[in-house]
Amino acid sequence: MLKELFPNVRMEDMITATEETLYMTSIAVLGTLILGIILGLLLFLTDRGNLWQNRFVNFITALIVNVFRAIPFIILILLLFPFTDFIIGTIRGWEAALPALIIGAAPFYARLVEIGLKEVDKGVIEAAKSMGAKTHTIIFKVLLPESMPALISGLTVTAIALIGYTAMAGIIGAGGLGDLAYMKGFQRRDFDVVLACTIFVIVIVFIFQFIGDTLSKVIDKR
Numbered sequence: 001m002l003k004e005l006f007p008n009v010r011m012e013d014m015i016t017a018t019e020e021t022l023y024m025t026s027i028a029v030l031g032t033l034i035l036g037i038i039l040g041l042l043l044f045l046t047d048r049g050n051l052w053q054n055r056f057v058n059f060i061t062a063l064i065v066n067v068f069r070a071i072p073f074i075i076l077i078l079l080l081f082p083f084t085d086f087i088i089g090t091i092r093g094w095e096a097a098l099p100a101l102i103i104g105a106a107p108f109y110a111r112l113v114e115i116g117l118k119e120v121d122k123g124v125i126e127a128a129k130s131m132g133a134k135t136h137t138i139i140f141k142v143l144l145p146e147s148m149p150a151l152i153s154g155l156t157v158t159a160i161a162l163i164g165y166t167a168m169a170g171i172i173g174a175g176g177l178g179d180l181a182y183m184k185g186f187q188r189r190d191f192d193v194v195l196a197c198t199i200f201v202i203v204i205v206f207i208f209q210f211i212g213d214t215l216s217k218v219i220d221k222r
């Protein structure tokens with residue numbers, strides 16, 4: 001039955017493409033988490049009335065975030081070709097997609113981090129300051145733990161967006177399910193391959209959503 005529905009689908013290709021998509025997404029999520037939290041903390045801490053209040057740093061950080069959020073991902077990949085070639089040594093393959101994936105997703109996640117940090121009760125921050133807590137203590141013992149459910153929910157949304165980005169990256173030969181759907185499906189008019197890749201992507205999205213929702217519920221003590 002499946003062979004009749006998907007006559008051109010090779011399971012070996014599907015497994016390899018799925019592994020590449022998972023590799024790309026997982027590493028990109030980790031990079032996005034680190035860079036996004038740094039940018040989000042900068043946006044929050046340098047804002048008016050916060051610990052590192054600094055209009056200039058806040059303006060520059062917000063400008064960087066807004067500019068990279070505004071660039072369509074497929075164009076960002078092309079713009080980053082020289083940078084990608086310099087640090088990776090190639091512009092093809094799933095490794096070459098990582099810089100664009102992280103740089104494209106981190107500003108989006110940074111805004112979600114900023115929103116999550118703004119939801120932290122200022123009374124808790126003031127109480128920590130009154131007890132003489134240093135800035136790094138407030139960040140790691142108050143801000144990040146208190147906003148953790150929001151940070152995880154935001155990371156889940158970002159991870160799902162990254163799965164979509166990996167599919168777009170496949171158009172320029174980055175590997176993964178997007179590459180398989182385009183190169184061996186669309187270009188050859190084998191639309192059963194495109195359909196199979198779509199199903200696999202949907203399953204991956206559901207898995208990431210389930211993991212994110214579960215972690216958020218476990219951590220949220222409210």
